[in-house]
Amino acid sequence: MRLTAQERQMLGGGEGAAVQKAMRIVVALAEIYEAQELVPVASAQVAGVSYKNLGDAGLEFLEDWAAPQIGCPTRRPSRPDGEGARVRVPAFMNPAGMDLERWQEMGIQPEFARQQQRVVRSLSSMGVVPTCTCTPYLVGYAPRAGEHLAWSESSAVSYANSVLGAYTNREGGPSALAAAIVGRTGAYGLHLTRNRQATHVVKVACGLNNEADFGALGYWVGKQIMDGVPFFQLGQSGRQSRPRQEQLMALGAAMAASGAVALYHIEGVTPEAGQAVPDGAKLPALAIPDLTEAYCELNSALDEVDFVSIGCPHSTLGDIERVAAMLDGKQVRATLWVTTSRHVCAVAQKHGWVARIEAAGGKVFADTCLVVAPVEEIGFRAMATNSAKAAFYGPAHSGLQRRFGTTEQCVAAAITGRWTGTTGDASPK
């Protein structure tokens, strides 16, 4: 693999041990994937922020890499002087395991909170911005088309590649951090134009009326094509209009969860769709006549609901406004969490939408989500969600039975404590 003089210097330790460690990670991955060179990255999105997922070993790994003064004073660092890593491109954090300010209201234990705060301090000391969101593109970090990135949360990766036309593989948490420290990643996978072409054509013939339908579609397609690149033709779905931002977010998040789809194209909608299918190419085709099976698989036989989660991926302002309107004059029986970024939460507060949701007994939490928060320790058992990704991960990650449907069905379940919705509009048109 070709390395520039500066890259060789970093690898040889000329810029210090922290940079050398990062460069070793970046180069090792690039060699595994047979990259010919490294590419500069415009930004990095660092997953592996939740202490639930990191545990003590992950926390100590970060503290060893970070500046020496931020380590826990009671723990002897494995390197007495620390390593003092700093990022050299804009880098921002994925959600943490709790709302960093209102964790007690979530039912988080103090010991978990202490360890979570150490994780955030470690990353912050390296210059990683504590955005704590999987939607950095909603909070001022939207990449430009054609920019190379090192992002790691799968829904963010999908959105950056597919909707914004940026170039990123799905990095692991440490490799995204390493890329941020050296400002580079390996030129392989989706950094190469030739790997961004469609592998499958998906012909959708059923109605797609809301985020849940897009999530169900994404769940089903991800399961079928795994790490392929789908080219969606929505022509027969009855849609006249471009899918809304929240619908694209739901589609990508679900495909990245049930499969490993990091890039999709939608005919006439996404920026690279026009070049996604080479002239004359005969790609495997997948027909979607309805979403019945997808809805069935994402729903447990469950009537009583004790937890309702909205905000996977993190809620947009529009999502929060809609939930506030649905709750006016109502009170919830089940616990309702609307999860979002701190930035979006602050704007929603200014509009009064957070106060309206909380007047009805719901909570709008920032920095976290149900998948990365320790909800099983909080004691929830039966969840309703409008997110196919959350419904997919709920049982395995959080020990939750689940119901999956529209935002309206989920808010109704929060109010009554019961799931009475149908399983979405899965009827063929």
Ligand code: F3S
């Ligand atoms: Fe985001 Fe958490 Fe869902 S990181 S995509 S809200 S699982």
